[in-house]
Amino acid sequence: MSATTVRELEPPAQPLTPEGGPPASARRRRTPRLLLAGAALVGGLLLLPLGFLILEAAQDGWSTLHPLLFRSLTATLLWNTVSLTVVVTALCAVIGTLAAWFVERTDLPGRRIWAVLVVVPVGIPDFVTSFGWKSIFPSLGGFGGATLVMTLAVYPLVYLPVAACLRSADPAQEEVARSLGLGRLKTFFRVTLAQVRVAVLGGCVLVALVMLAEYGAFEILGFRTFTTEIYTEFLSGFDAPAACALSLVLVVLSVFVLAGEGLSRGRGRQSRAGGLAARVPRPHRLGRARMPVLAGFFALVGLALGVPVGAIVYWMLHGGTSTLPSVSILGAAGHTVFYGAAAGLLATLAALPVAILSVRHPGKSTMLVERSTYLVLAMPGLVIALALTYFSERYAAGFLYQSSAMLIAAYAIMFFPLALVAVRASVAQAPAGLEEVGRSLGRSRLEVLWHLTMPLVAPGLAAAFCLVFLEAVTELTATLVLIPTGAQTLATQFWAFQTNISYGQAAPYAGLMILIAAIPSYVLGRWFDRLPSRAVAA
């Protein structure tokens, strides 16, 4: 049976009511115009960067782009980018899933502590992790170095959804399999993995997209991918054609990632029976495997958390002097928090109409709008900044250019998909029936939205805010172009010191970034903890 037929046979995975059934009138209801307009506006804004790339490419013409695209460098970069993305995504899938299973389903000693420690690396910016490794082990680099550092930096993106999924998945299936005589390993592969498959895939997509757009970590490790090359082309060419041509290839790559995920997601059935019967499963005994597993956890946390934090502490204590002028770290921290918080709010608000539309009024066009917004995740920050510059200068006489508002808008665009993932998951959880009751009692649509839907999705909104905030706090390349003249963020200042090899001066900025990121990371961890599996899978 082909993938499409299976998908057509299946009832739509979304939305589901707490009782597990599809909502009565989700499809038949007319799509509200206001909602549609809101979602269309957001979708349009998110397509600006792509529009910019196409306009630029069209302006340069095929004869300019052709030699820039079809040369051996493109093939090298394609190989570097794709092979690294595949290897790191696979490693993250294995490490994230195994770690989640050990923490959630076994009698691993210190499970509660590991559950926190394993997640914390998500709050450490990738370029700080690679700075930590590179400053301690200068010979680290190339494919091996990039694989090591990126795997350690991003595996929590798989761990988080899988752990949440395992926590609420029905343990009865495993027990039935075991009682029918299936071995422990076979049960894990046939039953447990099937339960968490969608969560693993969701995590893998995030990992793959992050890998495509990563800049700072690879620049430090000296590994060339499309994104580092786009930046280099731009840095050394003044003109943008080569950078734009490479960016378009990156967009195509991310379309493949998204399409691949969509296909593989549709190919299986969601293996969930019953309602919210999340009971605590009896943990598996590790037995003789206990010590090796424990050693594995020590190694993972030591490498992912110990090395970057240790490096920062080391450089703070042993750093030399810098010839760079000193700046106020508190001022930079203030700007960082302000921009990050505003971007978090903006992205979360913008995600609301798109999420409601895609959950409550599913259809081909709404899905297309929703999926297309993910494209920006794979676009380098620099491209998004240039797109905003282009449209502001070309069509609005420089309106808002290099203002706080434009920088915040750029962040909100860049990290919108992250907000959407979280908001969508909570909207999917909120029972549509409740809204209909509200409407039938004579409340207006906006009243229902404000008094019923909003409170129910509030935790998801908080998670969306935190995700965007986390990313915005560490954004670098768009910030350099769009930040108001005279202002600094922790990331720009860290980068200035880091590139000047002033590690001692860079370290406090990295440390403060991690501290600021620790709070939203904790909130996120809690949110994923309480989320039922199907919402994560959404």
Next chain:
Amino acid sequence: MIAQERVQVRAAATRSRCLLFLVLGVLGCLLAGCGAGSCSSNSITLYNGQHEQTTDALVTRFEKLTRISVCVRSDDEDVLASQIKAEGPNSPADVVYTENSPALEYLQQNDLLAPVAPSTLAHTPSRYNSPQGDWVGVSARVSVLIYNTRLLTPSRLPTSVMQLADPKWKGKLAFAAGETDFQPIVTSVARTYGDAATLRWLDALKANAGGHIYPDNETITNEVNLGQAAIGVINQYYWYRQRAQVGASGMHSAIAYFAPRDPGYVIDVSGAAVLKSSKHKADAQKLLAFIVSAEGQQIIAHSDSFEYPIASGVKTAQPETPFDKLRPNSIGIAALGDGATAISLLQKAQLL
């Protein structure tokens, strides 16, 4: 069940009201303009592609002298040049200050620069100024070899940049193909030996460098110093700056000059210009005049940036080879141009 749900909803409603206050707070803050930079409409805006060490010292003194406030925006010179082009007539920049001449030549060719006051141009020897008089030369530096003193002795060093193509440097060479400082060397080699030979030379460098193609000169300096690579090509001041940061005891590298007139022995000129779109042209011209004045040049001569002052007859105060003792290749500003030839060659060698 319903009662329980209502309690939950109410609690969540309180939370969402908190969220609303947060939204309003941030929006209010945004409208009030907090979080913005420290620039007013009276100040002039400087797009700074030069090292912040140099610029910071110059601007601080200028502000004290003239009471004109200067807003500094620092980034790579090429990003700034591209940005100015994209900003067009609305550019917020009044002055642009770069590490290398090609970025300024690029802006000049796009008709984005205003003529520099003749009295300002007169401070700098004309061979270091814009041929059209649209930017003024401020300081200079020179391309040199850097080598790890534990891995190499001076007698084994090449005397020409062309010799770095020799297979004996395989796995030992480091260079920064994407760095703007490398382009003038490529242009200079192409002028001497032609495009085809330059391309072969670049291919050989690429093969020799392997994994040691770094993003910038700072990284080359650091990696050669650490012994990750044995030899590299940089501008001299990166080595002096590294020494200033880690102290002489932390240095396990040294610099060496190419043979006189070698195509790899290139003077790079840093310059500054006033933008055509500037709304504060008079103040902007004053900043340019200050930078090339004796006082401005003395700041450069004593600063941690280790650049050579080239205007008003000022000489470097740092313990480095005096500028007039250098024996560089004769390639000039006009021949270096906007670097388009170099970029095209680097792209053909798949280095860009």
